[in-house]
Amino acid sequence: MSTALRNAGRSGGLGGLGGVYAAPPKGTAPPVFLAGTDRWQDWFLLLKPRVVSLVVFTGCVGLFMAPGRIHPVLAFTAVLCIAVAAGAAGALNMWYERDIDALMQRTRRRPIPAGRIDPGSALAYGVALSVASVLVMGLAVNLCAATILAISIAFYVLIYTVWLKRRTPQNIVIGGAAGAFPPLIGWAAVTGSVDVLPLLLFGIVFFWTPPHFWALSLYACKDYGRAGVPMLPVVCGARETRRQIFGYTLLLAVVSVLPWALGYTGALYGAAASVLGAGFILCAWRVLRDQCDTAGTSRDGDAAARLTFRCSLLYLAGIFVALAADKIVTLYL
Amino acid sequence: MSEFPPRPTPIEAADMIRRQRGRNVALLLVLVALAVLFFAITLVKLGHMG
Numbered sequence: 001m002s003t004a005l006r007n008a009g010r011s012g013g014l015g016g017l018g019g020v021y022a023a024p025p026k027g028t029a030p031p032v033f034l035a036g037t038d039r040w041q042d043w044f045l046l047l048k049p050r051v052v053s054l055v056v057f058t059g060c061v062g063l064f065m066a067p068g069r070i071h072p073v074l075a076f077t078a079v080l081c082i083a084v085a086a087g088a089a090g091a092l093n094m095w096y097e098r099d100i101d102a103l104m105q106r107t108r109r110r111p112i113p114a115g116r117i118d119p120g121s122a123l124a125y126g127v128a129l130s131v132a133s134v135l136v137m138g139l140a141v142n143l144c145a146a147t148i149l150a151i152s153i154a155f156y157v158l159i160y161t162v163w164l165k166r167r168t169p170q171n172i173v174i175g176g177a178a179g180a181f182p183p184l185i186g187w188a189a190v191t192g193s194v195d196v197l198p199l200l201l202f203g204i205v206f207f208w209t210p211p212h213f214w215a216l217s218l219y220a221c222k223d224y225g226r227a228g229v230p231m232l233p234v235v236c237g238a239r240e241t242r243r244q245i246f247g248y249t250l251l252l253a254v255v256s257v258l259p260w261a262l263g264y265t266g267a268l269y270g271a272a273a274s275v276l277g278a279g280f281i282l283c284a285w286r287v288l289r290d291q292c293d294t295a296g297t298s299r300d301g302d303a304a305a306r307l308t309f310r311c312s313l314l315y316l317a318g319i320f321v322a323l324a325a326d327k328i329v330t331l332y333l
Numbered sequence: 334m335s336e337f338p339p340r341p342t343p344i345e346a347a348d349m350i351r352r353q354r355g356r357n358v359a360l361l362l363v364l365v366a367l368a369v370l371f372f373a374i375t376l377v378k379l380g381h382m383g
Binding site for chain 2: 037038039040043071073074076077080140
C-alpha cells in the first residue's frame, strides 16, 4: 500500500474527509488518442448504459408512485431527460477519471483510456448533454424536476467525482446520494414538488449504495489500490469493510420497510421488503463471516462478496418492482 | 522523412470511412427522434393551453 493511501486512512479515517489526494503511480503514460478509431458505440458506452438502465428504472418507479397524472409524452420526456442526464454525468466522470481508468483492469478498455475518444470531445459531449437534459426538463416538464436533475448532475460530477472519490474512503457513502436522486426526479416530474415517500425512496438507494460498491471493491481492491483510489478495503482493510457492509445492510433493511411502516404502501410491499431485506442481510452476514487470513483477505476468492454484489442488484430491482406492484394492487384490486 | 501523422493504408482508410458513416447515421437518427419528440411536446403543451 502506498504512503499516500496510508495517510488517507490516518487522516480521513472512516468518518473524515481530510485525507490526502492519492495520486496514481508515476511513470504511467497518458492515454494516446487515435483519431478516426471511434465508433458510434463508443459514444454510447461513454454514457455508462448499465448505470443509466438502473437510474431509468428507479426514476420510472418514482414517476409511477407519484399521485396525479402526467401526459405520456411528458412522462417519456422526463424519463429521457433523467437517462440523458445520468449518461452525461457518466461521460463527465469518465473524462475526469481517464488517468485512473487507464490503470485499472476493469476500466482500461473504456473509450477514453483506450484512445478511441478524444478527452476534449468527451468533455464537450458531457457538458452539452447535461445542459440539454436540464433545459428540456425545465421547459417541457417542470422547474422542480429540472432543478433536482441539475443538482444530481452537479453532485455526481463535482461532489463525488472531483471532490470525494480520490480523497476519502467515504466517497461511496456521500457520493451515493447522486444515484439516489432519480426517484425524487420522477416524483417531482408528476407533482412539481417533493414528499416523504420519494425521500424514503432516496434513502433506500442511498443506503443500498455502500454495501453494493464495497462488495465489489472487496474483490477489486487491487485494481483500486493500483489506481490510488482510497476505497474502504484499500485504506481500512478487508475486515473493516466486511463490518461496514453488514452495518449498512442492516440500516438499509430498516429504511426499506419504512414506506410500509409509515403507511405509504400496502402489505404486499411490506412483505416483499422484509423478505428481500432478510435475504440481503444473510448475504452480508456471509461476507462478514467469510473465511479469511490474518489480513482479512478471503480464502475462497471472495465468493461471498461476489454473491452479495449480484444479490444487491436483485435486491434493489426487487424493492422497486414491489413498490410498483403494491401500487397496482392498491389501485386496481 | 516519414509523414506525421502517417498516411492510412487503403484498408485503414476504408475502415475509417465505415466508422464515420456509422456515426453519421446514428447522429441522423438521434436528430430525427428529437425533432419528433419536440413536435409531440409542442402538441401536448398546445393541447393543455386550448
